[in-house]
Amino acid sequence: MGKVTGFKEFERQDEAHISVKERVQHYKEFTVPLKTNEVEKQGSRCMDCGIPFCHSACPLGNLIPDFNDMVHEKKWEKALEILHSTNNFPEFTGRLCPAPCEQACVLGIVKPAITIENLEKNIVEKGFENGWIKAQSPTVRTGKTVAVVGSGPAGLAAAQQLNRAGHLVTVFERDDALGGLLRYGIPNFKLEKGIIDRRIAILKEEGIEFKTNINVGVNYPVEKLDDFNAVVLCGGATLSRELPVKGAEIKGVVQAMTFLKQQNKRNAGITIEDEEIFATGKNVIVIGGGDTGSDCIGTSNRQGPKSVTNFEIMPKPPEKRSETTPWPFWPLKLKTSTSHEEGCDRNWLISTKEFIADEKGYLKALKTVNVEWVMKPGERPALKEIEGTEKIWPCELVLLAMGFTGPEATLSEQLGLKTDFRSNYQASETEFQTNVLHIFTAGDMRRGQSLIVWAISEGREAAKKVDEYLMGYSNLPTKGKGDLVGV
């Protein structure tokens, strides 16, 4: 399998990007695809390891060496078959996944890792280009019905798997369009929405029924779910973390999701009914150094801000993998996203103390203090403010991107479901079954905020358990054990 010496002959080649100057003029994806033969060379760098750590690090259990080899062999359709066997939506993960697989890639020990994520994207895009990806309706219907609540990646994956097993699946989405965070959370320049529509069309053709603007427990009584033989809750972890400091209620202090969703809707040509928020001409401060923060930076930059500044309370991570997070584990290291490249001032070890309004009640500045983390053996690190480091930052828009605290409680309360100490819906990570036996849950709603690959993975695994619950056995696939342990 593979080209034995490929890794010695070829260097890693990533996709190029359209220049910053050009790309901030629009919201479209700005990657420049490699040529087919270049991708094939990248596939040949895979060493077909005896223990493919990538395959372990991938929450989906993607059969990475196997599809890499098929790319190398130019057997693209087979590569797609292998890729699809563990991943319903490679076009999402191929764009959005932080790729723990590449961090675990064995070649990464000595050289830049294989471009696994990009290979994935290329495989699936080739599939769409060539018309290999078609609706495959089940040959037999079981007569069982399943409701899936939430149309994010977990819900969609669960729906497709259950439909494949022959059950009649209905997906409920409270928004006006399908896709969950993919639709209105992720900016278009990372995922153009046609990509979602393309996949949904196939799912529909396969026989899945989608109902939008249905907010179960709000405009759709939960009792109606009893009409289904089983229910899978994939409502996500949508409660944003607040910053409860003085002035948090001031106009101009906005949750990231509100900001991002507006722009996504605007891009989709939907009229915004609430008050519109723009970064245009403003000093923007994004609080939170994660992916959402990064998305806010990219979106702000496209709206023409006066300046963009980013705060992170944690220390600046090292440029390279540190000894405390050795290969093959997920490394703690500085991540510079394409949005960062587009321009922002990044600050670490900084904590916001207060928002300051102008006389009209609009935000005009915020006050910070520098912090340090005190480490004591056996104790959790403690945050300590450094005296005399207070600083005032003029700003007109603050975007809060500090992550999500957990799922909303609407459904758990109405359905009588137990939740865990973090307010996540309680179900084991092998069974996905809640305390109400025919109700299952998967994705962020069960595990808390996480990666899209985890969402798809949970959706798939939960589907198998639902199938087993309904039929007594299941021929649906599972990724099997072997998730890479944490550091």
Next chain:
Amino acid sequence: MEKQGLYLPEFERDNCGAGFICNLKGEKSNKIIHDALEILIKLEHRGAVSSDGKTGDGAGILIDIPHEFFAKNTTFSLPKPKEYAVGMVFLSQNENQRNFFKNCLETEIKNQGLAVLGWRKVPVNKTHLGNIAAKNEPAIEQIFIGKNRLPLTENQFNAKLFAARKIAEHAVENSKLSDRKKFYLPSLSTTTLIYKGLLIPEDIRNYYTDLSNPDLVTRLALVHQRFSTNTFPSWDLAQPFRYMCHNGEINTLRGNINRMKAREELMKSPIFGDDIKKLFPIILDGKSDSACMDMAVELLLMTDRSLPEVMMMMVPEAWEKAPAMSDAKKAFYEYNSCIMEPWDGPASIPFTDGNYIGALLDRNGLRPSRYTVTKDGNVVMSSETGVLDIKPENVVHHGRLEPGKMFLVDMNAGRIINDEEIKQKIVSEKPYRKWLNKNLLLLADIPYTGNKTPKEEISLVARQKIFGYTLEEIDTIITPMATGGKEAIGSMGNDTPLAVLSDEPQLLFNYFKQLFAQVTNPPLDGIREEIVTDFSLAIGGDRNIFDISDQQCNKLKIQNPVISNADIDKLKSIDHPDFKSVSISTLYDITKGLNGIEAALKDMVKQAYKAVSEGCNIIILSDRNVNEHFAPIPILLSCSYVGGQLSKMGQRSSFGIVIESAEPREPHHFATLFGYGASAVNPYMINEMLRQQVKEGDIVGISDEKAIENFNKAIATGVLKIMNKIGISTLHSYRASQIFEILGLNTAFTEEYFPNTPSRIEGIGLYEIEKEIFLRHRSVFPPLEIAGNLPLNIGGDYRWRRNAERHMFNPTTVSKLQQAVRTNSYESYEVYAKDINEQSEKLMTLRGMFEFNNLDPIPLEEVEPWTEIVKRFKTGAMSYGSISQEAHENLAIAMNRIGGKSNSGEGGENKNRFRKDLNGDSRNSAIKQVASGRFGVSTNYLTNAKEIQIKMAQGAKPGEGGQLPADKVLPWIAECRSSTPYVGLISPPPHHDIYSIEDLAQLIFDLKNANREARINVKLVSKVGVGTIAAGVAKAKADVILISGYDGGTGASPLTSLRHAGLPWELGIAEAQQTLVLNNLRNRVVLECDGQLKTGRDVAIACLLGAEEFGFATAPLVASGCIMMRKCHLNTCPVGIATQDPELRKNFKGTPEHVINFMYFVAKELRKIMASLGFRTINEMVGQSQKINVNKAIDHAKAKGIDLSPILHKPETNKPLYNTESQNHELENVLDFDILRMGHPAIYRKEKMFLEFPIKNTDRTVGAIVSNELSKIYGDNGLPEDTLNLKFKGSAGQSFGAFATKGLTMQVDGNTNDYLGKSLSGAKLIIKTPDEATFASEENIIVGNVSLYGATNGEAYINGIAGERFCVRNSGAIAVVEGVGDHGCEYMTGGKVVILGKTGRNFAAGMSGGIAYVFDTDGKFRNGLCNMEMVAFEEISTEDQIELKQLIKNHFKYTNSDLAYRILDDWENSLSNFVKVMPTEYKKALIRLEMENNIKTATV
């Protein structure tokens, strides 16, 4: 000794010394007896003594019936000689039982119409018995039987005697008397008489006082002494047997016995009439291989075949691939192959019926046998030369037995009949060729009339799922065979669970483990020694063995019994008066589950029985047409059951089984099918799959027909290799031989379906097997295809995949171990260890089922410190070459720092590592390995060892050799291996100096001579019977015995070898411990264990089961950075471990600290366990198996049936359970000490000296100690040429000149035995025919087999013929010899050889380097004797001429060779007769080296 724990008595093995002496003039004397016994005494080093120091393993002598002696010493009158028979009878010491036995015998003699003339008590002197022998001593009497005035011919008389004895034996056996096993007749004959017992040779005549009586005279005497692997031998198994004795081992025994049993069904003979049924079984249960063979010989003699003919039939020479053999002889052999399969294995078989005396050697010449004919009319034959003092001037001829050849003396005619003459006579007695032409049908000759097999009803994919195919299997196993015609290669060890512990549904094949040869017999090399192999089979019904007629060859012959779909169609529709086939389905009704499968099996038997009664002789078992309702029964089960049941019904001999199955796809699968009786196998679905792959472009460049042919060929080669592992060369004898051990099937199941195959730990039965079939079947039915699923499971046996088989080394364990050693974090180590140790939910290993028991905690501080414990730790034998210099030295430094031991592996070692580094570190591997290739093994290498390990087998691929391809033999690798860069290196499957246990004893002796301070370690691989082998190895005086698990790593091996041969170490170490303790041998040896040891708990279990030292290989490599790429064989290891690529080597990041941390963690974990169990030291802990329990909490459907109590069995003893004393190597009498004493000025002051000594065959390994002393002083430089000149007169013992170093010149005037110049390290050896001799040197053998094995440097001039395998694996020595036997220059990689006379067959097989010049006066060498696979004949250049002439001049100068003189005298003409043999690879390498040299000089 009865079966207990893991000890099974049937695995006892023996090897021996044997010989005979006879007088051609027919002169009878008592001296012959004494001379014959003297032979045995001189061969005593080939025998063994038990722990009581006195009991031998058995010895005996066969002589003529001494008529005059008996006439004087009996109270009754005797008829004329040959008119009466004498029986030697072992009886019970208990009078009542004795009388009962005598009565039984007398009754049967009378029933045959014969008369009992009387009995004579045989006088014995008991004072000479050892304790063990005395306990079992029988009462011994002689019975005299007359013809009772019946007009009987000699044959008729013998037949009646045979019948009487057989029937009496069965009657006694059925008597249930307690001493019934004592009843035994060593001989009952009109011509010969046997005295034998559980004695050492000297004591035969002391015990049997008859033998010293001057009246007891004979013309001939056949003698034998036994070296049994363990010390439970019995009186009756001493040899000679009635017609023969045997030095070697019959590997095919099980099959031979089964076939013999089947033949009984058809036996009819007017001589025996109705009595014939009473003779059965012909072969009694529980006897040694030699005894069984003797019983078969006896029967065949009753069929009116002569003794030489019988021997030819049972031990045919390799006729199948012998172009030079006469057609009549081939026809004889081919005809007889329709009747009898070869009794195959290394064997030298002296035989006699009193009229003829002779000996025969196996087809591959694997035992030594030398003979001398003297002018005073004596013929002396024995395993060694020089066993009797014979003056050179009295010698007519020195000869040796040649492979497959017979040496025969006609006592009545008083002459030697040579092989050609006797065989010519025998083969022309019947028109064999005509018979064959008339009746033998070839499958290839049957016309194919088109596909008549109906199309399968369900899809290929569905069927693949039902038969459990995975994508991995197709990609990595099947496709490579179809494209390349051979198996794919992989590396690293197997770390997946045993079949019985796996959660993945397993094929039945996976519960069967191949057995393999180690120590007691050699594995074979079917590639390089292809001429002795044969893969064809004949099917059809057998006939009455008493008939010698054309009917016997009414058979259908198949050249490669792995047959295509067209071939099976031919068989299905065969239309021929002699052949009729029937197809029987092996499917069962899936809805009926277990009952369904049982019913279907019974029904198959019924159908087969019916078909056979209707005259069918080809039964096709087919699993075609599976569907929703019918699932396939494992084909191996159907095959074994149908064969076994029909055998029980007495119908097995009249048909052959042909398999038509979708199930088998690896060589192992096919091997099991043949092993359980199949005569041909058609993997029909593979044919279909390959056609599809070609169609879809997954296989490109070849046609589908070719792909199928390649696959079938690859399977054939693979099966041949599996046969070769156990030392069997023909499929004919492998068929039905059942050479497997079962792991994980319960007794109820195996007794019913696989009787006679050992299965020691129980396991699952038919119920669970059916469950596994059901699971696979249900994945297809009901037929719901899930979109997005892969068509087949991905599979993960060879590479880890999440959704497939579990692996011990997985992402978690590898990453956590590396984190632990790099950050010195015991916490991380614990995560790693926990994943491996706690298997209650995911069973992987047998030890995973254990828990500690009988805890008795003590404070941790009281346990010996970790620094003491790690001294018992070793790293595995990984050669420099398989791993990089960085990785290799890293391990050495780490182990030297903590006082443990690293192992050089088999690739030699650079001498710059023998001295310490400036910083005090030492890169010297404490253990130096000696493997079959002997790479880099020299006196200096051995001198720098603390321990020398003889690698008998390797866990990953026991019984197989290895190969380092030319492009991997880089200059720095070649330097360490003392070979030529860019010349490929082959490690032969066997050590060519170990074909048996006594040979191993010799090698141990050799190595002990080479380094007296070093411990000698013998590495064995776990398998059933390894305990018995270990006992033999302990008796052969190994200091350390290593038992390796089957799962050890490898740098390269065929993928399927990794899984199917060998057993887990838990079984091996426990069996070795139990057997050694039972034999009182445990205290003499250190027992070591390795094979995927990974944690302190693993070590604790190994220790409690009996190990006191412990080896780790994969784990320290992982600690050094290995990430289990499993690409070691490709040289692309990205972390710089298993690679020689300078760029990749830079990636090596391991440090000695990493390895030390690992060892420390393991010891730390171990100490905690020791404290909890209450052991302060390892010694206290060894063998305390009562501290282990089987964990009851384990809830695993398949593991529930496993019974591990045999592993935990602890034999009762008050003797130590660990090593307490050292072996007595008996070096004190070695000649070298005299040389050291007298040669002082030469050795220490480099003064030139000449010394002379007499020498005898008991002076073994002369020169090694001196060389060892020289190496200590001068390293590998030795002394200046010809400094110490040693001259010896007489017959030198084995290994003369072994390891002899530079500056020594050693001359023998006389001759030498085997292994002359083994690993010669620079000395000059001269073996010269004595001046007094009158025979022509070039017609007489002067040195034994396997001369100059692994020689690296030096010269040898041999004034006569050498035996088989001259210069095998020579890599640097220069040799001139006047003739050689078969397989000359085999595996040679360097040096120069001049052969001034004839060569045997298969010259230059596997020869990759060096040059040979052969003086070929009759053109035979050029036309067939040379194996041209790797060499070409070349023009002799002018430079060559000068060199060649110089070498011959040297030869003349040193030996005064007449032949050399004649050649030189007529140089121009002589030159035209020389052939230069040049390996093609060597030539390329020389050119490449020259180029590289030029570049170097140009750049300087």
